[in-house]
Amino acid sequence: MQDRIDILMMLAPGLPLLGAILTAVLGPKLLRSQSHWPVIVGTIGALICSLLLLLHVADAQQAADLESPAGAAPYEHVVKLWTWMDIQNAYELGGTSHNFTIDIVLRLDALTAIMLCMVTLISSLVAIYSAGYMHGDRGYWRFFSYIGLFVFSMTMLVSASNFILLFVFWEAVGLCSYLLIGYWYEKPIAAAAGKKAFLVTRIGDFGFMLGLFLIWTTYGSLNYHDVYSDGAFSASTAAADATIAAQGVLSPSRIVENNYVLGGTALAICLLLMLGACGKSAQFPLHVWLPDAMEGPSPVSALIHAATMVTAGVYMVARCTPLYMASPTAQLVVAAIGAFTALLAGLIALTQFDLKRILAYSTISQLGYMFLGLGAGTLAGISAGMFHLFTHAFFKALLFLSAGSVMHAMGNVIDIRRFGGLRKLLPITYATFLVGCLALSGLPPFSGFWSKDAAIASIHDRVHALEHELEHRQAANQDEAHVPGSAAAALPAPLAALSVAQLSTYANVYQWLYYSAMFTAFLTAFYTFRAFLMTFHGELRVPHEAGDHAHEAPPSMYVPLVILAIFAAFAGLVLALSHSFDNFLLHAPSLALGWVTLTELPGKFHASVAAISILLALAGTIAACYLYLYERDQVSFLKRFFNFEWLNQVTEGAFVRLLKNWGPVAAIHNGAKRIGLGWLTALVGDIFLLLVLILSIPLLIGSYLSPYRLSFRKFYFDEIYNLLIVRPLRGIAQLFYWLDRNAVDGLVNACGYIPTRFGNLMRSLQMGLMPFYALAMVLGMIVLLAARMLWAN
Amino acid sequence: MSELTLLYNYLLIGALLFAIGLVGFLVRRNMIVMFLCAELMLQGVSVSLIAWGRFHQDWGGQMLVVFIITVAACEAGVALAMVLLLTQKSGKLDIAFWQELRDPGQSRFMDHEVPEENIAEKVWPTLTKAGRVPVRNPEEEMHRNRV
Amino acid sequence: MMTSTLVNSLVPLWAATPGVWYEQPLLWALILGVLALVLIVPRSSTWQRVTGGACAILAGVLFVVTALQATPQSATHDWIAISVFALLAIVTVGSAIAMIGSRSAVYCAIWFAVTLLGTAGLFLYQGAAFLGVATIVVYAGAIVVLFLFVIMLAQPDGHASYDRISWGWFAKPAAAIAGALIVGAVVAGLDGFAASDLRSQVALAADRLAAADETFPLSGNQIVSATRDAARQHTITLQLRGADVELPPEATAALAQELATILAAAQPTNDADDTDAADTTVEPLALVYAPPLLIHHDLLTEHHMAHFGGHLFSRHLIAVEVAGTLLLVSLVGAIAMLAQGPGGSARGEGDAHV
Structure with missing residues (x-):
């Protein structure tokens, strides 16, 4: 039984890798247009393995629950393939020396099983879709070998059981992302987007690396799991007398003891890890690469940049929950970043015209929701974040694939201004896109509603929990931190250690995050339906690139769409109402033990929160329908209004002239003229004009910062980064280039120049004159003679 | 003179002859003159050899x-x-004409200042007039353009 | 400091004048010789040639001074022999200088012939009668004539620009200095030779005795060799030229006495170790006589030609055969080369003149 599980765990990443290698080797010459088969078969095989693993985990968890009825029993299973590196006594910590041993270990627990299933399911569907979408592309085999490599890397990432392995495959998915964004590398913009994605995520990865270093120096281990003295990994297989040789960072034994450092170190670890997650999951301030990454093929956008890779950060933070539980501040930061990013991306998405970019910003926004949930720091929040990750994968993959279908029909045109009314032309895509939009907008009963609402509700609960604690402390007149386990509701120790002032601040911040998340829900519904309506409703408009043959996609493309649409529509409903997702997930060791169990459990449905968010989403939807369903004039009015064009009107000289001819003013002016004071009124008019002109300067500047413009130019993030980071770096690079060219190369060239000159000098001796050679010979002979005579004795 | 003195003097003469021959060989450009200088060096060696033979009996x-x-x-x-x-090929006895051995890219050696020929050196020896004037044969004179 | 050491070690004079380097006449002779050669080898201006000639004469005088200094003291001077030698030497070296200095190849050849005559005289002076004659006959008579013919064939104009210049600014000084260094090296190589040569010491002793006493029966030139006995360091074996070689005992004693004086005088300058010097002073020298020189080993016998031929065709027979073969091969080679003809145009790239 156990062996079968081990083999399945190896097959889940192994099959896609095999497919990738087969495609890469056989693709260019042998398979050609059939290059998709190895990868599709590989990913479907991986999907089957993952489902079997999921069932196994479910069974095992049920069995464990039966044994220990009190609470969710953790389940984990670790397989070691081989030892990668092993340095004995690498680090001394607290009197014991730690071995730096990095094994290639795969793990299986609830978190991994869910991620595996999600990844392989989406991958399989996207691979099938790609077979239709990429048909006829020059690098067909290349695309599929990249996809296979990506699925392998992603499955390894979620299966890895130590941080080094996690980091390796973290980078590997980054590499695949780079390769696939720049897949059409002949397009300079695609190549640049790939580079940008790679470099921006590199910043996050640097922080991630630092975080890993800090974990190593703090805990002396990088494994998630314990290593027992008999070499086994799992307590279930360990003999009774086996002792723990190296306690893992996220192992049940450590979590149950809450053996984590607190304070600044915990905060630093969490924030550094969060930086890595920001890079990978495109959170503020490293969110700028994701919209550009849409230059890649649509399936890539769906698979990597919506469903799987960008959620790696969320997965990692969820995995590290025990670490985050040790630092409430870090959780607050996570939540704040999530909420802020969600709001920011939602605002930007309002004014974009590139369908895929709108979806990219919505991805960033939804990822923000996930981080918001994780940042709530409660079981409810974390499971909500993971749940949102799960449902979002379906509906966002669905949206991207549908957008790809639109692009496919429209001849690669993606600007929503250039087409419209496509619902007749692309009925299936229309239906699936609509499902995706409803899910994304958070309208019940579609899956997005359940997960997003859970995330918002968890924040709401968090606020209540903090306020409750505050009231309790005020009632007890305890200004200082009190001992956990007293009469108050049990709080995790790090949270309980906070002072009243800190608690009230946290409560305030979480309150604002809650409002912001609510507002974002409105924005989400608005921009989603804006894009949807502009694309599928209104007059039928088809760009000329599409030709006359704009048509629905082939079955290989719409079948995955339909499957995804079913999941997007019902997965949330089924899983949320049955609580099976939460129950399953909470058996993961990171979530089943320790401080986190003291927090709010999921499953509580807040009717008030749900009602507000539904109302807001409905409002957004209705507003979008009102404005865009029949292309009303109010759209341009709103645009002008938010672009502060009325300011420009005020500041124009023509306005003053208009004022001059305006009835009352003209009458006064004429009256003054009549009594010989015309110059006075003219002077007043001129001064007024001057004032207007002077005032118009800041107003003109202000118009650049008008809401519309800010949103349309993405809050100038690219420009600011360009100015603050890229330009100075380029300047430094130019400086070093100059130094290298002139100083270093100059030195080296000088070293080469001297022998050359010397050689030329000696070369000039070879003048070909016979007497010269004779003379040289004689002189040499004399030198020898002189040496003989001088040093003979 | 004693045997030793004789040896010394002959060795000095031999060395001088050798050195003069060497200088001539290195400095002169006429191939035949160079050759004569080589012979002169051989003479210097010969003188030394004779002297050593005499000294050692x-x-x-x-x-x-x-x-x-x-x-x-x-x-x-x-x-x-x-x-x-070589003379038939180049038309002259100049050793500097032949510079094929030089390195590729090296420019050819050129003389930059050839001294003017002294007019006094062009005065050829003449015979004193005696007897009757020979009958001039113009054809023969065509061939005898040089004395 | 370094330079003076170098020069002192390079230019030590062979006998008389120990001293600083700039007091050595040979050095100045060499410097002047360099100057002379540089000035004399072909140039257009007459005054340069005159100056060069003057330098050459001065250098010659200095060489003579050197030679006189080198001559062991109190030797008998046969002034006639010396002047004959001097005449021959001046003719030889002077014509050699004239040869490399003449602008016309023909004059060169003629001056070379004169040099050969001088050399032949020097050979005769040394008693090498056959070689002296052979030089005149073969060299001056045949080879130089061959040269003249070739010059007339190859250079019918009789004069050419390349005969009036050298080939580079440094050629003349470098060559002249090289020549001077060779002469200096030869002279320096002779340093200490006299002091270490036992035969010369014995000859010097005999000459001194002969100069003091007319009746002394031995002259320095009669001593063919003197060797120190390997086993008994104070026994010296003399080999004399002539039939009756046994000296009277008193003459032998006088010779031994004189020799001991000379050796003792030479001892401090010698860098031999002290024990050796002590030994020489303690034990008196003993002179013994080897059997006289065989007649056919004597270079100065009256049957010179017969013994010359005997040596040549007995001991050096194979060498003679090889030399004959070499002559034949060169003959064939020369004919083959010329019979082949010029074979194409000149491969040179043109005139060396601008």
């Missing part, structure tokens, strides 16, 4: 000189033949 010195003369004769035969060949 050994015939070996004189024997070597005999062979030196022999080899010089061979050398003269072969080398003059080669000089003639």
Whole structure:
């Protein structure tokens, strides 16, 4: 039984890798247009393995629950393939020396099983879709070998059981992302987007690396799991007398003891890890690469940049929950970043015209929701974040694939201004896109509603929990931190250690995050339906690139769409109402033990929160329908209004002239003229004009910062980064280039120049004159003679 | 003179002859003159050999000189033949004409200041007039353009 | 400091004048010789040639001074022999200088012939009668004539620009300095030779005795060799030229006495170790006589030609055969080369003149 599980765990990443290698080797010459088969078969095989693993985990968890009825029993299973590196006594910590041993270990627990299933399911569907979408592309085999490599890397990432392995495959998915964004590398913009994605995520990865270093120096281990003295990994297989040789960072034994450092170190670890997650999951301030990454093929956008890779950060933070539980501040930061990013991306998405970019910003926004949930720091929040990750994968993959279908029909045109009314032309895509939009907008009963609402509700609960604690402390007149386990509701120790002032601040911040998340829900519904309506409703408009043959996609493309649409529509409903997702997930060791169990459990449905968010989403939807369903004039009015064009009107000289001819003013002016004071009124008019002109300067500047413009130019993030980071770096690079060219190369060239000159000098001796050679010979002979005579004795 | 003095003096003379021959060989450009200088060096060696033979009461010195003369004769035969060949190819006896051995890219050696020929050197010896004036043969004079 | 050490070690004079380097006449002779050669080898201006000639004469005088200094003290001077030698030497070296200095190849050849005559005289002076004659006959008579013919064939104009210049600014000084260094090296190589040569010491002792006493029966030139006995360091074996070689005992004693004086005088300058010097002073020298020189080993016998031929065709027979073969081969080679003809145009790239 156990062996079968081990083999399945190896097959889940192994099959896609095999497919990738087969495609890469056989693709260019042998398979050609059939290059998709190895990868599709590989990913479907991986999907089957993952489902079997999921069932196994479910069974095992049920069995464990039966044994220990009190609470969710953790389940984990670790397989070691081989030892990668092993340095004995690498680090001394607290009197014991730690071995730096990095094994290639795969793990299986609830978190991994869910991620595996999600990844392989989406991958399989996207691979099938790609077979239709990429048909006829020059690098067909290349695309599929990249996809296979990506699925392998992603499955390894979620299966890895130590941080080094996690980091390796973290980078590997980054590499695949780079390769696939720049897949059409002949397009300079695609190549640049790939580079940008790679470099921006590199910043996050640097922080991630630092975080890993800090974990190593703090805990002396990088494994998630314990290593027992008999070499086994799992307590279930360990003999009774086996002792723990190296306690893992996220192992049940450590979590149950809450053996984590607190304070600044915990905060630093969490924030550094969060930086890595920001890079990978495109959170503020490293969110700028994701919209550009849409230059890649649509399936890539769906698979990597919506469903799987960008959620790696969320997965990692969820995995590290025990670490985050040790630092409430870090959780607050996570939540704040999530909420802020969600709001920011939602605002930007309002004014974009590139369908895929709108979806990219919505991805960033939804990822923000996930981080918001994780940042709530409660079981409810974390499971909500993971749940949102799960449902979002379906509906966002669905949206991207549908957008790809639109692009496919429209001849690669993606600007929503250039087409419209496509619902007749692309009925299936229309239906699936609509499902995706409803899910994304958070309208019940579609899956997005359940997960997003859970995330918002968890924040709401968090606020209540903090306020409750505050009231309790005020009632007890305890200004200082009190001992956990007293009469108050049990709080995790790090949270309980906070002072009243800190608690009230946290409560305030979480309150604002809650409002912001609510507002974002409105924005989400608005921009989603804006894009949807502009694309599928209104007059039928088809760009000329599409030709006359704009048509629905082939079955290989719409079948995955339909499957995804079913999941997007019902997965949330089924899983949320049955609580099976939460129950399953909470058996993961990171979530089943320790401080986190003291927090709010999921499953509580807040009717008030749900009602507000539904109302807001409905409002957004209705507003979008009102404005865009029949292309009303109010759209341009709103645009002008938010672009502060009325300011420009005020500041124009023509306005003053208009004022001059305006009835009352003209009458006064004429009256003054009549009594010989015309110059006075003219002077007043001129001064007024001057004032207007002077005032118009800041107003003109202000118009650049008008809401519309800010949103349309993405809050100038690219420009600011360009100015603050890229330009100075380029300047430094130019400086070093100059130094290298002139100083270093100059030195080296000088070293080469001297022998050359010397050689030329000696070369000039070879003048070909016979007497010269004779003379040289004689002189040499004399030198020898002189040496003989001088040093003979 | 004592034997030792004789040896010293002859060795000095031999060294001087050798050195002068060497200088001539290195400095002159006429191939035949260079050749003569080589012969002069051989003479210097011969003088030294004779002196050493005398000093040591050994015939070996004189024997070597005999062979030196022999080899010089061979050398003269072969080398003059080669000089003639080279002269036929280049039209002159100048050793500096032949610079094929120089490194690729090296510019050819050129003389930059050839001294003017002295008019006094062009005065050829004449015979004193005696007897009657010979009958001039214009055809013969055409061929005898040089004295 | 370094330079003076170098020069002192390079230019030590062979006998008389120990001293600083700039007091050595040979050095100045060499410097002047370099100057002379540089000035004399072909150039257009007459005054340069005159100056060069003057330098050459001065250098010659200095060489003579050097030679006189080198001559062991109190030797008998046969002034006639010396002047004959000097005449021959001046003719030889002077014509050699004239040869490399003449602008016309023909004059060169003629001056070379004169040099050969001088050399032949020097050979005769040394008693190498056959070689002297052979030089005149073979060299001056045949080879130089061959040269003249070739010059007339190859250079019918009789004069050419390349005969009036050298080939580079440094050629003349470098060559002249090289020549001077060779002369200096030869002279320096002779340093200490006299002091270490036992035969010369014995000859010097005999000459001194002969100069003091007319009746002394031995002259320095009669001593063919003197060797120190390997086993008994104070026994010296003399080999004399002539039939009756046994000296009277008193003459032998006088010779031994004189020799001991000379050796003792030479001892401090010698860098031999002290024990050796002590030994020489303690034990008196003993002179013994080897059997006289065989007649056919004597270079100065009246049957010179017969013994010359005997040596040549007995001991050096194979060498003679090889030399004959060499002559034949060179003959064939020369004919083959010339019979082949010029074979194409000149491969040179043109005139060396601008």
